[in-house]
Amino acid sequence: MSAPTTTAPAASAPPAGRRRGAGPAAPPRGRRRTPLLLLLPAAVVLIPLVAYPIYQLGLLSVLDFGQAQASGGVPTRFVGFDNYRGILTDQQFWTVLAQTVGFAAFCVVATLVVGAALAVLLTRIGRTARLVLTTASMAAWAAPAMTGSTVWSFLFDTNLGLVNDVLVKLGLSGFHEYNWFYDKWTAFLIVGAVVVWHSYPFVMVTLYAGINAIPAEILEAASLDGANTWTTFRRVTAPMLRPILTIVVIQSVIWDFKVFTQIYVMTTGGGIAGQNLVLNVYAYQKAFASSQYGLGAAIGVIMLLILVIPTALYIRTLRRTGNEL
Amino acid sequence: MRLIRWTATAAALTVGCIALSACSPGTALPAGDKAADDRTGTLQVWLYNEAGNAPKEAVVAKAVTEFQASHQGVTVNVSYIDTDAAARAAKMKGAFNDPSSAPDLVEFGNTDLPGYVAAGGLAEIGAELDGWSSKGDLDPAIAKTAVLDGKTYGLPWWVGVRALYYRTDLFTEAGLAAPASYDELVAATKAVHAQHPDTFGIAVGGKYTFGALPFVWDAGGDIATKSGDKYTAAIASAESQAGVKRYTDLFGADGCPAQQCADLTGGKTVDLFAAGKAAMAILPNSSRSKVDAGPAKGKYAVVPLPGSKAGSIAPAFAGGNNLGVMKAAKHRTLAVEFAELLAGPANQQAMYDAMGNLPTLKSVNTAVAAKDAFLKPFTDTIAAGTRFVPMDQGWAQIDAQAVVPTLLQQVVTGKADVAKASGDAAQQINTAFAAH
Numbered sequence: 001m002s003a004p005t006t007t008a009p010a011a012s013a014p015p016a017g018r019r020r021g022a023g024p025a026a027p028p029r030g031r032r033r034t035p036l037l038l039l040l041p042a043a044v045v046l047i048p049l050v051a052y053p054i055y056q057l058g059l060l061s062v063l064d065f066g067q068a069q070a071s072g073g074v075p076t077r078f079v080g081f082d083n084y085r086g087i088l089t090d091q092q093f094w095t096v097l098a099q100t101v102g103f104a105a106f107c108v109v110a111t112l113v114v115g116a117a118l119a120v121l122l123t124r125i126g127r128t129a130r131l132v133l134t135t136a137s138m139a140a141w142a143a144p145a146m147t148g149s150t151v152w153s154f155l156f157d158t159n160l161g162l163v164n165d166v167l168v169k170l171g172l173s174g175f176h177e178y179n180w181f182y183d184k185w186t187a188f189l190i191v192g193a194v195v196v197w198h199s200y201p202f203v204m205v206t207l208y209a210g211i212n213a214i215p216a217e218i219l220e221a222a223s224l225d226g227a228n229t230w231t232t233f234r235r236v237t238a239p240m241l242r243p244i245l246t247i248v249v250i251q252s253v254i255w256d257f258k259v260f261t262q263i264y265v266m267t268t269g270g271g272i273a274g275q276n277l278v279l280n281v282y283a284y285q286k287a288f289a290s291s292q293y294g295l296g297a298a299i300g301v302i303m304l305l306i307l308v309i310p311t312a313l314y315i316r317t318l319r320r321t322g323n324e325l
Numbered sequence: 326m327r328l329i330r331w332t333a334t335a336a337a338l339t340v341g342c343i344a345l346s347a348c349s350p351g352t353a354l355p356a357g358d359k360a361a362d363d364r365t366g367t368l369q370v371w372l373y374n375e376a377g378n379a380p381k382e383a384v385v386a387k388a389v390t391e392f393q394a395s396h397q398g399v400t401v402n403v404s405y406i407d408t409d410a411a412a413r414a415a416k417m418k419g420a421f422n423d424p425s426s427a428p429d430l431v432e433f434g435n436t437d438l439p440g441y442v443a444a445g446g447l448a449e450i451g452a453e454l455d456g457w458s459s460k461g462d463l464d465p466a467i468a469k470t471a472v473l474d475g476k477t478y479g480l481p482w483w484v485g486v487r488a489l490y491y492r493t494d495l496f497t498e499a500g501l502a503a504p505a506s507y508d509e510l511v512a513a514t515k516a517v518h519a520q521h522p523d524t525f526g527i528a529v530g531g532k533y534t535f536g537a538l539p540f541v542w543d544a545g546g547d548i549a550t551k552s553g554d555k556y557t558a559a560i561a562s563a564e565s566q567a568g569v570k571r572y573t574d575l576f577g578a579d580g581c582p583a584q585q586c587a588d589l590t591g592g593k594t595v596d597l598f599a600a601g602k603a604a605m606a607i608l609p610n611s612s613r614s615k616v617d618a619g620p621a622k623g624k625y626a627v628v629p630l631p632g633s634k635a636g637s638i639a640p641a642f643a644g645g646n647n648l649g650v651m652k653a654a655k656h657r658t659l660a661v662e663f664a665e666l667l668a669g670p671a672n673q674q675a676m677y678d679a680m681g682n683l684p685t686l687k688s689v690n691t692a693v694a695a696k697d698a699f700l701k702p703f704t705d706t707i708a709a710g711t712r713f714v715p716m717d718q719g720w721a722q723i724d725a726q727a728v729v730p731t732l733l734q735q736v737v738t739g740k741a742d743v744a745k746a747s748g749d750a751a752q753q754i755n756t757a758f759a760a761h
Binding site for chain 1: 418421443583587721722725726727735740
């Protein structure tokens, strides 16, 4: 994710030749070198840790490279775009891609709605209630994805789960030994709930900070001008929160597109007959579980290309809001 | 301008790489180059760390003492590796990728063999084994699980086969005898479920490949058939489809309801039967201790899984573990000799007493079956002929991609009918074989 971060500033600097003499802004030679020097420490870390692996990923994706090749049993073979062709002509890939986009969209919207609603709630409640709510949210945020997923799986367990038990005790006998993960959509719904539970605190805290940062004078001025709550929100609060909101949305898109743990743990590797597969789990099952590293690398490259779009948007937004990189 | 320059650089780099092939991903040196045959030193051995491993360790420790006494200057160092499929795969890949830290002798699941051979990890030891005194005593169907393309890569150490466990109390109550055919099995699920609506007629699972395959084999079908040196999918044949239908028909209200059982693995069906939740289950001999630890203890018996023809036995999957010598072994002869000692009659008997694993030697099998009546249905099943998965590294891929479970689950959940689901599976199976 950080690869574009390094290239963006460099790319924004126009070629030196054109700038020389074109205007008074041309800096002396030493000062032009300073940004490059300052970038050097980051480059030292990022080039070996990000650029080189991405290069290897791209290389692997055009090779027939499995366990036999890795351990030297069979020579490595260049296959061009065969791996990509194999994936793009696999009907399951497109189903999984559509599922991933739909699932990510659902999670992003739900996370934002929950996070925003609770952020507004935080501004309206007393200190004790606020402390309780933030503590509960922080706990959810701090819970490792693996732990959270396992605990939620226990809650929704078919035979011993608390949820089924409570529902049956409430008189809903249809939930006796009800399997929540049998149906594709209830399974997605529950996994989605866990993803939201894990990620809403970030949205809540960020938006709460954003709301608190709005100067009281502006709100006071609005109320003096006779604006009611809704108008204040629509004309003052919302526009001022927009940059923060954009960043939160894009970050959520990136996170939710890459969901792996929750699906893998809760639906035991992709659900019944693979009905709950998302792209990351699909890549794992399709490629790495059976040591087809070339194929897995090709899926990785495709995911990278898809995620570059929101990442580019993210960086652009960051720059526009004055958050210098 | 910038774009063009960038593209040009990338193209130049790529061309340079292909030309030099200097920047290709890391590949280990072919293991054969590092093999050696030292007659002294430390023999490194990896064995599986199984549930309740202490008795196994005791048997192996005794064998180590015996071996060290008869081989001057040799130390045997046994490590127990994680048996979990993903963990052991990672461990073995590590050994293949770094031959210098590979062990000499390994225990491995017999279905793993083609993949390990393709990775260049295992040495061919057929010539050495020809001189082994117990070679003629090996069960022929089981001996074949260590052979690939006519070459022997392992020594079968023990096997496990599955048979039908059933609850004697529930069957007596319903006036039933042990099922002797598929139809009787289905009738039994109905009779028991009618009297005990909370009890499953039989515990089966949508992810239980080796529970389903006997039905396919019994119907005359198979996963794939070999012609020449290539495998072709046979899972969509009429016979295979009939077998798949028989297995998936058990996921009804009387048998194992789809809601509950579509996602079960073989291990989970053990739990169901042991908990007294199911009247029947298709379980291996090694599940005995687990069943005896639950409420079903003392209330069950075992018969071979019946085929569709009355009195016939559905062919079981010959699961089990082999001992193999690594291609990178530094003590090749010693490794073979130690494997022969571990898999010899005395230690197979000891391993059965310790772990309940079925011996691969016919003489030992007869001896343990005579001593323990519980084993009879399992040894009968072996005697009736066992079957195996395709001996091709394509199987590793088919297994990892859960092709057979997906087929079963699609039928069980009604997402596809048998014809469609098995057609899809056949296509994936053929792709996997074509890739290798």
